[in-house]
Each structure stands twice: as structure tokens, then as C-alpha cells.
Amino acid sequence: MRTGFVSFIAPAYTQDTVEVLKEIVSRAKEALTSLGIEIVSEAGPVINLFDVEEAVSKISSIQFDFLTALIPSWAESPMIVNTLQPFFNKPILLWALSSIQKGDVLIAPAGAAAMAAVMHPLRAMGAKLKVVYGNPESSNVRREILHFARAAYTVNKLFGSRVGIFGYADMGSYTAGFDQTSLRSKIGVEVEDYEVHRLLLEADKIGDEEADEFASRQFEDWIIDRTVTKEDLRKTVKVYLALRKIIHERRFDAISMKCVYGLPIYYGITPCIPLSLAGVNIPVVCESDVLGLVTELIMDYVSGQRSVYLEFYDIFEDRVLMGVCGMIPRSALE
Template identity: 35%
Template sequence: MPELSPPSVIVIPFAYPDYPSQDVQCQIDASLRALERAGLNVAASAPVMLPDDVAPALQMLRAADYDAIIALVVSWVEAPLFVATLRPFFNEPILLWSHTIFSENGVGLTLGALPAAGVLRETLEEMEARFAFVYGMPEEPTLMESIRTFARVAAARRKLAKARIGLLGYASMGMYTGTIDHTQLRRQLGPEIDHLDQYEVVVRYEKVGDQEVEGWLKEAERWQLGEGVSPDELRKAFRMALAIEQIARERDWDALTIKCQYELSRTFGLAPCVPLSILGDRSVVSCEGDLPLVVSQLILHYLTGEPTSYGDLHNVTATHILLGACGFAPLCYAAAAPVINKHTALYEGLLNSSPYKPGRVTLLRLGARRGRFKLHVAAGDAELPPPFHEVGCPTYPFVNVALDGNVADFMQHVPSQHYAIAYGDVREEIALLCRLLDIELIRD
């Protein structure tokens, strides 16, 4: 999967003109060096200390390309100068970073930054800016980690605003919760939905020759193939994967979901389970035309930089949730060599039967209530699933999650049966993203 670019920040330093200029500049320079060492792309304006400094800072903000603004407070600040500079950008992610004290010859010294931040933090809150507040000196590792997290979340917000999601078909099997308010999505989160019929996949698939995927068959040599999985079946899966990938590239999609049931899985006779499992290693893909789900997967990808999956809720105990889709999961999620079987009862084509590898995971699902979006998030430990399958079907790619929180509470909040899954714990990042996007957070 392509690596995400480092977050970009623009730093606007604020200071007071009556403090020694060398002390002020020393604190600013140390802050900029620390941000660069933290792996951020950094641009900075000259310090804003006087009314004449506001216009140049505004000009730079309007011209710059950035994910977040860092309002750097290194001394006392006149609040009207701060507001005059940043008020036009209160809908952008702003990180208010206040210095505390520094030392010289074993003596703690202050330029009055934290008292100023007390005024500015409340000012931002009362003016309903999209902001977070951190404090500390540049050499503090925990502070830099907090700043990196904010920048990463701000970058995810910006990527969402520019994202294009491909919808091939519509929500499967009458799933009300698989649909979405298109204009609300564009307004509040940002992604565009680009809709095509699944017939586009059929036409493109029929144009892909077997010779175009012969090289892909090498990949299948490491797979564990079930009964009836022939080279011809594998070629069909690879041809569909290539067809979908070509469409996504041409349409400039950042993610996609496809209605598999029942036009592809029965009428056409080729479920896209394995094609999507192949593509899931290198792009954000999903099935059943579930738009809130694929948006959830895209959010997790932008926060982790890793492939994402999803699963249906199949069983709950006092401590665990069993999840699995009916044949899809990125092959890189497999606990061992991928297991590929043939659909037997409900659909035609191949499916991924690989259990998930152990590790920490985040579960996420976008929903809506009274015209506003909400995000339900939880985390836990992925464990190998117990023996289990749907009646008449091969085993699906399952994962048994030992939930950190209360399972009963989680179940009372489910917005749908599908949950996006990603390795790693990004609950704090999700909470911050909800603040920046003004989305209700439900955390279990």
C-alpha cells in the first residue's frame, strides 16, 4: 500500500514585543527544530507581536498548503492580535501550543506564555474554533508525540475532504444502513461519491485476457487452495481484480465498494470476494455497496497508513465479538498463508477463508442520527476464531476480538452489522478527528 506523505504544518509564532528579542527567537527556533525532528513538513511565519505583523501572517496562511496550523505561544500575547490573525481560519485545525518555563544556570525562567494560553484557549473555545491545546517545551518527548498525533489527524481530515470513493452498484440486500446522505457527506466529512453500475466491471472483465494475469498466478503459489479451486478459477479472480483496479485508477478513486449480491455473485457467477481480498493489500476496498462502511475504512487507513478490512457481527459473548465478512479480507491480514476456497451454497466463485492474525485492532463504524454523523469506535485484541461457519458455506475470514470495553454496551450502540477493522489502536485519533469534524463520538 502506498505510504502516506508526512503531515504539513504552518507555524504562526506569537510573542510580546517587550521581552528580549533574542530569548523570544531562541524559543521559536527550538520549537521549529523539534517539529522538523518529529517528521513534520514545517513552514513558519515571522513572529506576530505588533498590529503590523498580522497582515504578513494572514498572507502566508492564505497562500500556504498545510494540514494544520500551529499557533505557537512563546510569551505573553495580546489576544486581539491572535484573533485578528487566526479568526479567518477557525474552521481549520488549529493546535494551540504554549511554552511553559525554560532554564538558565539552573533557574527556571518564564516569558508569560502559559498565562497567555489560558486566555487564548478559552477564547478559541468560546469562538467555536476547531482546535486542541498542548503545553510544554520543545525537548519534551510526550509533547512531540501529542503534536504528531494532532498533525496526523489533521492530515486525515484534509485527505478525507479531497477523497473520491467509487460506488459500483448500490447497497446490497435492502440494507438501509448501507446508504448515505451524499450532500451531508460532502459537507461534513468531504468525500465525493462517484457512482457506476457493476456492469462496468463485467465489460472490463471480459476485455482482460488470461495472458494479462499469468504473472499474478505466481502469487497464488503460496496460497492454501481448497477443493475445487482450479487455475481457471484463479484466473477469473485475477481478471476481475485487474478490471476493478483499472477502473479505480482511471476514475482516481481513493477507495471503492461494490454491490456483489446478487448480480455478480449469482447472475454473473463470479463473486468479487477474492479479487477484493487481493486489492485490499494495496488499496481501500469493500463490498455490498455499504458506503458508511467504506468511509469508516478510509478513515482508519488515513490514520494508520495501513490496509483496512471489515467484518459482519456474528456472535457475542461476555468478553468477545466474532466478526467476519462472507469471503473478503485483505490477504495480508491472514494469520498464515492465505486460505482460498470455493463458494458452495449461496454464491459462485472463490472466497478468502483465512483467519485474521492476532494483534491489537480498532473497530469503527459511521452512522447518522437526526441529520448528523456519528462514529462508533472500540478496540481490543484480535484472536484466532473458534471453529465456525455459515450453514452450507466454507469458513469465512473470521476474527474473534476480546473487547477492551463492555460488550453489552457496545451492542446497544451498533449502527449496522458491518464494522471497519484496522490493526493498531487509534481511538484517541478518532476522538480528535470527531472534534475537528464536529461528529458525535460513541466510544465503547
């Protein structure tokens, strides 16, 4: 998770007050870092209009998932608006700090007042705001910021993601279909149909020796049913090795495949094991279910861990039975 960072302070404060506010700003930056958020570009404090151009230039120097606009005190709205306006295409965390108690003294720089003065104008102008109020020590503040940061990271990541499918809408499932233009424009994911026969052409290039060597390593601790022949296992491995190569060459971030009217018809095996092995590194679903696959990709980005695609098999009064026909990433089993 990557953020640009800028802070705002009113020009009326004395230099001593500005230095105190800078210390408060430093604590906010440390809080972001402790949440796993990297500050990749930084500017501020923006105090007057002469600071705006330099701040925009500094913030623009590196790409980020969202922009953090910190308001530790009262700040004049034009400075905030002029600095943030070039970044209205990005999510913006508008974070206003609250008062600070130091012994018997309450320091109240009025960050809430500055936030209230600029929040509505920013939204009316089209800014994508997440407003957070409170100090870095607050667990609620930290939780809100982290949730927002993960969402912003996910949105940014999706717009560079590529999904590979091998065949379209297995068994003619209506829910597996998708509108490519709508998906690309709204979510940002690019979908490429590599097609099953091209996958098999790649699988045929892999020699028996290479496949057997991989199988001996990969399945060393697997319990394999005696009815599974060496030839079937070899074909399965060849498909996986070809799939791994294609994923790398086509830069696929997730894949799905026709598993009923695909490999079983053309190659005599199901894709469950190849998909399960591929699922160690990227999201996978079966039946060329594009929207299900994109949903899984979103869950991976948001959670930071591998999600698993399951279907509802039955619904009871006290439990739900879910499963899938064989394609489960090994990481989920562990």
C-alpha cells in the same frame, strides 16, 4: 501531515530576550519535525500589527492540514487574533510553552498568560482550537500534538477522497444506505456508483493470455483448492485487473461491491479475491456498505496503516468472534 507555523512575542521584550525566545521557538519546530509533521509555510515572530499582513501572506502560500500558533511568551491578543482570523476555517494548534530551567535560573516568559488571554476570544469568534500547554520535551505534549495532527490530516484528506461502489446496498441492507448530500457536506467524501455491469464490460476486454500471466505470478505461493477451475481463476483475475484499471482512472481511494446479488449472479464468481487484492493498496469492504467503507477509510488515515472490516459473529463471556466471508487484504494476514 503538514502544518503552517507562526509564533508570537510581545513588543515590550528586549532584543536579547527576543533572541532567547527565538531559540525556544526553534526547539518547538524541531519537535514538530521529529513527530513526522512537515512545516510547509512559516511566519513570525509576530510582534506588532505591522507584522500581521506579512505573516498571513507567508502562511497562506501553501496548503496545510492545520496551523500551529506557538506562544512562547506573553504576546498581545490583537496580534494573535488578527493573524489567525483568516485561518478560522482550518484546525489551529494553539501551543503555549511553559517555563525553562537553566541552572539556578528559571526563565518564565508567561506563555500561559498569553494563552489564557486569547483562548476564549478565539473560540467565541469561531476558531477550531486545540490548546496544548507545555514544552517540546514533554511526552504528553508530543502525544497530544501528534494525535491532533493525525486527526487534522484525516479531516483534510477526507475532503479530497473519492469512494467507488459497484451497486447499491447489497441484499437491501438498510445500514448500507447513505445520504450522499449529508456525507459530502459533513465528512467530505465523494461517492460514485460505477455499477457492476460496467465493471464486467471492462473485464471482458482483458484477454486470456494477460489474465493467465498475472495469475501465474500472483498465485505462485498460494494454496489453491483443487475444486477451483482454471476458468474460474481466470475470470477472477480479469475482474481484478479491470477493477485496478477503474480504481486508477476514477481516482478511487476506497471501494465496495455488491457481493451477494452482484458478481455471483452476473458472472458466476464472488468478488472476494479481487477485493482482497485491491485491499493491498486501498480500503475495501463488501456488500456496498458505504458508511462502513468510509469508517475504514477514516481509520486508515488516522492510523497510517491498513484497517480491516470485520463483522460480529458471536459474543461470548470472555471473547468476541469476528470474521468476514472471504474478503481480507493479504497485508492483514501477514
